[in-house]
Amino acid sequence: MQTYGNPNVTYKWWTGNSGVTNRSGKFIAAHAAHTGLISFAAGANTLFELSRFDPSLPMGSQGFVSLPHLASIGIGFDQLGAWTGAGVVNIAVVHLVFSMVYGAGALMHSLLFPGDMQESEVIQARKFKLEWNNPDNQTFILGHHLLFFGVACIWFVEWARIHGIYDPAIGAVRQVNYNLDLSMIWQRQFDFLAIDNLEDVMGGHAFLAFFEIGGGAFHIATKQIGEYTSFKGDGLLSAEAVLSFSLGGIGFAAIVVAFWCATNTTVYPIEFYGEPLDRVFLIAPAWVDTVDLSGTAPLGHSGRCYLANFHYIAGFFALQGHLWHALRAMGYNFKDLGAKFKFAAE
Structure with missing residues (x-):
């Protein structure tokens, strides 16, 4: 983390990354906990969508996200090719069980195992220490x-x-x-x-x-x-830099997915996700449905609309985080920016 020359800097509780920056064991605990939350959300939302699915209506007009993904990879169909929802509950329950396993792993790494993998008694585990x-x-x-x-x-x-x-x-x-x-x-x-x-x-x-x-x-x-020279990253490769690389990749991928989901009907079939979207500018770029789903879908939007807009917005903010942490990794002091604004105001 950027300390701006203060070796004894402390961070508030909400600065989550600071607690795992140089502690690989805690870093793994955070990863496992995040994975458990994602797994739980996937399983729970699948059951929620299945509970309100109306087989008399097209899936694409009911604003679903989880069921369409399963249907796209062939889960939920019988041998004759008709949608029955077979196997969907199993997939959801497996995700819920895995969420508990991930959660238990997170707690074990957080409370029982060493906070730094360098202190582990397992030789292989020590190889996953963090030296940024x-x-x-x-x-x-x-x-x-x-x-x-x-x-x-x-x-x-x-x-x-x-x-x-x-x-x-x-x-x-x-x-x-x-x-x-x-x-x-x-x-x-x-x-x-x-x-x-x-x-x-x-x-x-x-x-x-x-x-x-x-x-x-x-x-x-x-x-x-x-x-190992500055051209190869010496002096630049750090926790901030690695975080900025990750956010840059996530942001770029999310925006690509947004455009792909909004327009492609092979990977995102109309039957499951709804009709392709129109791109508009409402304060910021966004996608809107081309058909009226006010009577069938939550808030009147298709699953395609939810996916495209969520990924675009999340990708946009991820790229802002990338720029923020990349500048900090390069040594830019954002406190100087505040001082400049103060000087300009005076």
Whole structure:
């Protein structure tokens, strides 16, 4: 955290990041707790939506978020391709159970396990200590993150290939093989909003799995080569810098998702998410429904509308956080800004 030259700085209770900055055990506890909250929200909201789902109305006109995601990956359909909600409760309950497991893990890391992994008796655990300006330490941790992301992509690709996902082109769940055409994947980087082929979607995920697992293995195996200079991050790589990188990635991804969700009907089928949205400017850019859902959806909005606007707003603020923490990592003193305003006012 930026201390502005004060080595004995203290932070208020609401400055949550300060409590885990150099304490990897507490950092893991916070991660586990956040994951538990997300898992609980997913499970609880799925049950809530299922309790008020009206099968006589199109799912896309009822303002749902969780059920459409499950339906899009082929969960909730019977063998004849009709929506029955089969398996939805199981998925929700699993998320609720996992939320308790994550919560227990968070409490154990917070109360029982060492606050700093360097103090752990487990040799492997000590490797996950936090040394923000140590590139070997940071690349080791980054590599493990990439491995898990790659495995998640493999799971999704294999799920689509073996179980099948919903294809709006035929209105049914079907098995989808990945199209690992590198020229297609490169081209799709520039027109991904117009993707209308599930094989291309799976091909992108298959390539991403290979790329992430390869990158993860590289980061775990390699060490800093040559002298660690300012060009490589010496003096800049810090807790603030890593936080700014994370917020930048999250913000960019959220805004991409907002545009994709608002317009694409292959990955986000109309049957489940509602009609594509119109982009308007209401104080700030926003998306609005193109059909009247006041009689069927909460607050009269489709799930597509909720998803697009939430991701856009969240992404916008994440990017502001990225800029804030990036400037602090570079040594900018925001107190100087206040002093300048005070001087200008006088």
